[in-house]
Amino acid sequence: MEGDTLATMPAIVLSLSCPDRPGIVHSVTGVLASAGGNILESQQYGDIDTGQFFLRIEAEIPGTIGDLREPVDELADRFQGRIELAEKDRPLKTIIMASTTSHCLTDLLYEQRMGRLPIEVARVVSNHDKLRPIADFYEAPYTHIPFVKERREEAEAQLMEIVDETGAELIVLARYMQVLSPQLCKRMAGSIINIHHSFLPSFKGARPYQQAHDRGVKLIGATAHYVTEDLDEGPIIEQDVERVSHALSAPDLQAIGEDVERRVLARAVRWHAEDRVLRNGQRTVVFP
Amino acid sequence: MEGDTLATMPAIVLSLSCPDRPGIVHSVTGVLASAGGNILESQQYGDIDTGQFFLRIEAEIPGTIGDLREPVDELADRFQGRIELAEKDRPLKTIIMASTTSHCLTDLLYEQRMGRLPIEVARVVSNHDKLRPIADFYEAPYTHIPFVKERREEAEAQLMEIVDETGAELIVLARYMQVLSPQLCKRMAGSIINIHHSFLPSFKGARPYQQAHDRGVKLIGATAHYVTEDLDEGPIIEQDVERVSHALSAPDLQAIGEDVERRVLARAVRWHAEDRVLRNGQRTVVFP
Amino acid sequence: MEGDTLATMPAIVLSLSCPDRPGIVHSVTGVLASAGGNILESQQYGDIDTGQFFLRIEAEIPGTIGDLREPVDELADRFQGRIELAEKDRPLKTIIMASTTSHCLTDLLYEQRMGRLPIEVARVVSNHDKLRPIADFYEAPYTHIPFVKERREEAEAQLMEIVDETGAELIVLARYMQVLSPQLCKRMAGSIINIHHSFLPSFKGARPYQQAHDRGVKLIGATAHYVTEDLDEGPIIEQDVERVSHALSAPDLQAIGEDVERRVLARAVRWHAEDRVLRNGQRTVVFP
Amino acid sequence: MEGDTLATMPAIVLSLSCPDRPGIVHSVTGVLASAGGNILESQQYGDIDTGQFFLRIEAEIPGTIGDLREPVDELADRFQGRIELAEKDRPLKTIIMASTTSHCLTDLLYEQRMGRLPIEVARVVSNHDKLRPIADFYEAPYTHIPFVKERREEAEAQLMEIVDETGAELIVLARYMQVLSPQLCKRMAGSIINIHHSFLPSFKGARPYQQAHDRGVKLIGATAHYVTEDLDEGPIIEQDVERVSHALSAPDLQAIGEDVERRVLARAVRWHAEDRVLRNGQRTVVFP
Structure with a gap:
């Protein structure tokens, strides 16, 4: 569930910055949805002055963070930006x-x-x-x-x-x-x-x-x-x-x-x- | 573009509250993407205590707000919640x-x-x-x-x-x-x-x-x-x-x-x- | 009374700045006491860095502000400083x-x-x-x-x-x-x-x-x-x-x-x- | 000096509360002046609702705090209030x-x-x-x-x-x-x-x-x-x-x-x- 926490699922943080263009959020949430992930928290900001777009999503995923690496790297390529993936609360x-x-x-x-x-x-x-x-x-x-x-x-x-x-x-x-x-x-x-x-x-x-x-x-x-x-x-x-x-x-x-x-x-x-x-x-x- | 403003496009505000479940954000952004819309601002919150999910999206759309009514009503039905659509900055x-x-x-x-x-x-x-x-x-x-x-x-x-x-x-x-x-x-x-x-x-x-x-x-x-x-x-x-x-x-x-x-x-x-x-x-x- | 307000008495504000030395407050309150005045509010500050002393007193007096001018001018001379007298709440x-x-x-x-x-x-x-x-x-x-x-x-x-x-x-x-x-x-x-x-x-x-x-x-x-x-x-x-x-x-x-x-x-x-x-x-x- | 600190002099804190009436500040500063004391900081407040007057003075004195006890007790009697004397910064x-x-x-x-x-x-x-x-x-x-x-x-x-x-x-x-x-x-x-x-x-x-x-x-x-x-x-x-x-x-x-x-x-x-x-x-x- 978008905002729920199932104790058994690991949570990840995805943070992205890239040049702004249509469809970024839909694409990113699509990758998470395909992986069976649930969004816990999401924030975004588009800077009109610099044309940069910023996104941070916390999500639970049924598998491991490794499963997301490939589709996320593809996204980074497509949007010519940087996407970081991290385990939530990893010290x-x-x-x-x-x-x-x-x-x-x-x-x-x-x-x-x-x-x-x-x-x-x-x-x-x-x-x-x-x-x-x-x-x-x-x-x-x-x-x-x-x-x-x-x-x-x-x-x-x-x-x-x-x-x-x-x-x-x-x-x-x-x-x-x-x-x-x-x-x-x-x-x-x-x-x-x-x-x-x-x-x-x-x-x-x-x-x-x-x-x-x-x-x-x-x-x-x-x-x-x-x-x-x-x-x-x-x-x-x-x-x-x-x-x-x-x-x-x-x-x-x-x-x-x-x-x-x-x-x-x-x-x-x-x-x-x-x-x-x-x-x-x-x-x-x-x-x- | 997700965070950009094209002067010629009207902007709308979509606000949703419904029982939390997977895929809400992806579905909503999907409706906007299908309509050629660009997300300007998006905030969400899932209340773990009540199980309710809340979402507010500002987006630009090429057409009119009327074009969104039908797919948005369908979404509201599907997620058994309330979705409001409003023109941004309408007094x-x-x-x-x-x-x-x-x-x-x-x-x-x-x-x-x-x-x-x-x-x-x-x-x-x-x-x-x-x-x-x-x-x-x-x-x-x-x-x-x-x-x-x-x-x-x-x-x-x-x-x-x-x-x-x-x-x-x-x-x-x-x-x-x-x-x-x-x-x-x-x-x-x-x-x-x-x-x-x-x-x-x-x-x-x-x-x-x-x-x-x-x-x-x-x-x-x-x-x-x-x-x-x-x-x-x-x-x-x-x-x-x-x-x-x-x-x-x-x-x-x-x-x-x-x-x-x-x-x-x-x-x-x-x-x-x-x-x-x-x-x-x-x-x-x-x-x- | 030191902190009381009698409606019939006019209130004045005395503000002083002068080089710091012993006895300033006692001298100033002495002038007010001699004139039958009652102190309503008093604040002071001695700046150790510059050696300047600052005092602000609100008081009620039975007569007029003019009665205080002479003794206050004498004080200013004695302490080689500046003393301002003003009617309280005068616009x-x-x-x-x-x-x-x-x-x-x-x-x-x-x-x-x-x-x-x-x-x-x-x-x-x-x-x-x-x-x-x-x-x-x-x-x-x-x-x-x-x-x-x-x-x-x-x-x-x-x-x-x-x-x-x-x-x-x-x-x-x-x-x-x-x-x-x-x-x-x-x-x-x-x-x-x-x-x-x-x-x-x-x-x-x-x-x-x-x-x-x-x-x-x-x-x-x-x-x-x-x-x-x-x-x-x-x-x-x-x-x-x-x-x-x-x-x-x-x-x-x-x-x-x-x-x-x-x-x-x-x-x-x-x-x-x-x-x-x-x-x-x-x-x-x-x-x- | 009213606001100065001489390293050799001990500092005391006097705090008073008593029914409000004329002349309190002048009397208290008089006791301190007689003892050769210098006022470092002074604050006062008269509560119009309750008719109580409050005063706190920090002062340096050449002798010991004991020298002040008697005249201060007399003041407390005269003004029918409470006066506390304490060494400043005493833990x-x-x-x-x-x-x-x-x-x-x-x-x-x-x-x-x-x-x-x-x-x-x-x-x-x-x-x-x-x-x-x-x-x-x-x-x-x-x-x-x-x-x-x-x-x-x-x-x-x-x-x-x-x-x-x-x-x-x-x-x-x-x-x-x-x-x-x-x-x-x-x-x-x-x-x-x-x-x-x-x-x-x-x-x-x-x-x-x-x-x-x-x-x-x-x-x-x-x-x-x-x-x-x-x-x-x-x-x-x-x-x-x-x-x-x-x-x-x-x-x-x-x-x-x-x-x-x-x-x-x-x-x-x-x-x-x-x-x-x-x-x-x-x-x-x-x-x-």
Whole structure:
């Protein structure tokens, strides 16, 4: 049934982006119908400006996801687009990177533990050793990669090794205060999420809460975005704000801001892991 | 194209609710594809608790909406459900009822004038004459129906006459302070929207801002809902809140609350007029 | 009584800013106590970064505001600061300037009419004639000053004449799309409020909703600020945001944004007119 | 200086509530001035309905808090009210009670550890043993008091012993699913804070998220309130909400709601511990 859940059937997520033209939805639902599938959830969006079409469908299928590969590949060819197929709720292998502030790391580990974040924490990587006890508590393996300027390449090589070894599909920068190399950004394009501690595009760069304080803004916020080589300019996934007053110091703003950061980052990671975020040039399509 | 707009093609909105079963989306998109239609927007929801399935599709079609009636009726039969077809952006004939406070009436007339509310204000009806100048300014016909307890039936008969005469499809109670008769509620079931000046189910009944003040709540809100015979219990369409402090008097709460009311009501009316609100028992499905 | 209201006593607002030092509050409350005054509301803030102290007191006094002038001037001398005295709820003579979009003008006139905005609309000034019917409806005098580039000085001279003639104490730029001359900005420094249609400092300059759309932000906002010669850089009074999604076009963002604008501007004007906004360098202290 | 901080001076918080009459602020600031004190922050509120006046002042004093006791007691006598004196940022001895859900407990311990919550966690008490590892991680002593219906008195006696032994000044019910006895409520009146998982007064009682789901509300919330013998009716300290849609199940609502709960509870506990919450009959005055 279109919206029902039979416990015995596996569920899949199909996400498509392609140039817009007639008949896409009918064709895709046709493939699912032929396979005996039932649509659970479906969202779509056609961007008039760019002519791109986006579709996300959750469906139950009687067989395995493999049965769909061939007809789905044919569809991708026909519509000259990209179609991804994934098992629903399959935990995404994830590396969480952090430096010394713990609020985002703690929150991600907690949400994962509570079963609300479909990720598997393959590794926590930090350029410090300070947050190890938190990882230990949540039984997440922790690797300390000291980051010394002269040996930056070495550090990045070690990180890439961890990516290979764990088969990581996602890197979350949970207040990791180092810039990743362009090579890593390229290699993991669309698979690195950063939390920026401001309401971008306001207050790019360093010390955003001090900047926000100096400008006297009345709301502060946070932005989760994909990392590109262009610092703080990657596609935005999610943003939120909190009201502040003149009486708050820059550290006060930071305390409030950190609570916004962890909420925004957790939402962005969950939506990404559930294949709810599709790229649309420098923007994102989010089907929450 | 699925998401594109060709100026020459009329657009339609199809909304469906029926018992859930496999193949609904594929069948509906099939009818549209056969008619040469292009899907612009599509949203669906399957309620696991009730087993009902809901679908809303915006599509362009090369011909007229009449061409779709027959195949759509067949679908409705097959799936034992309800399918509504409507021209997109066709202004809904609407009666706005108000008493003496003007904020909701003013806002609806303003939004309609600005082209953001697909309604045609067939009549403003009030049990007072106070708001006539506002209706005049927006060139909306105004009828004053005095409401005297002993002649209540007469007043309602006059209102029903206006409904017939104007062919009104929607009645908006924009802070209309009289209770409609069960007969009228029944006759226009699902087509009367009320704004209640509280965050329902809190503070039902009279003087909600005074009640909110007495209880010392820290947020006040408003609720737009369909009117049923069961006062303040109809399906909720939209709600919103605003933060308040201990220092505010009941009249202060009212001033802030009225701003919430007009926003909430305008959103509810727009979503209804765009066929974005579907009934699901005592609840609503909103595809915003 | 400190918090009570005796109908027969006039109420005043005292607002002070001066270098911080011990005993300020005790001295000020002493002057009020000597005059038989009762404090109704009091807020203060000491800025550790700048060493400035800010105080706002509402009080009832048995005599007239004139009786307080001398002791208050002495206080200002002693503390080398600024103290303003004003009758509470005295309507501030205000010029509202607008161009062709009506939402902010309509809202200000409506709020003023409802008794929620302690201003007297001395004149509506516009570089177009389009909004005259709205001003007429609210019985506000309207002056059309065409703005031609070559005769800009002439237009500004006409505006200054209106300022003189009406004794205007506040100019509100309610989506007025022309830049005021540096001379006017200087002359009315701290008395011109503008609504900027973005969440500053994001999206300064022209077409902010298009900019916001292109950047793919998930919230859009508005900023009310004092006008200085430095465009879009004046001290911020109030800001607010609304959530948006990828599916909204730039015009959709604009429609939502305009609702935020009018709320933010109305709040800023009310707080200013109630002497709740004090200047703190490039920032504001707001005692709401 | 009124708003300055000299590192060598201790800071105190004075909070007063008394029947309103002239001269209160001047008298209180006089006592502080005589002691050489400097006011850092001051907030006041006079309730016209009840005739009560509320004041909270933070000040630095050159000596010790003991020097102020006598003159402050005299003031309390004179104004027939209550004045509390406390060292600023003195950690409040707190017992946190929880059952099996961990989000609120985790958040409070985390905030305390980060230095943002001026409490000392004297004990974590639970009617289960499940949350012990979390308390261990944060090095908070944990006592498991099994709650068996027949031996309820025994359990409460054990709790009261812990209150005595630790000198606890505050009990936080961080999703503790048992009802406290009227005796304990009375004894700790005004010192027990509960988080209720709904936007009170909506959805009192059990399973509020299920109730919210059934009613089809569009926002869900949480309420932190003082515990009185009258279940769910104690004075509200703080509330907040989050937007939800028809597509969310009752468990989804719960997940979102729990995030609101922990934010609301942490704010309420911080404000209480900083003496920012004053009782005003069945309502609270909050000076945030």
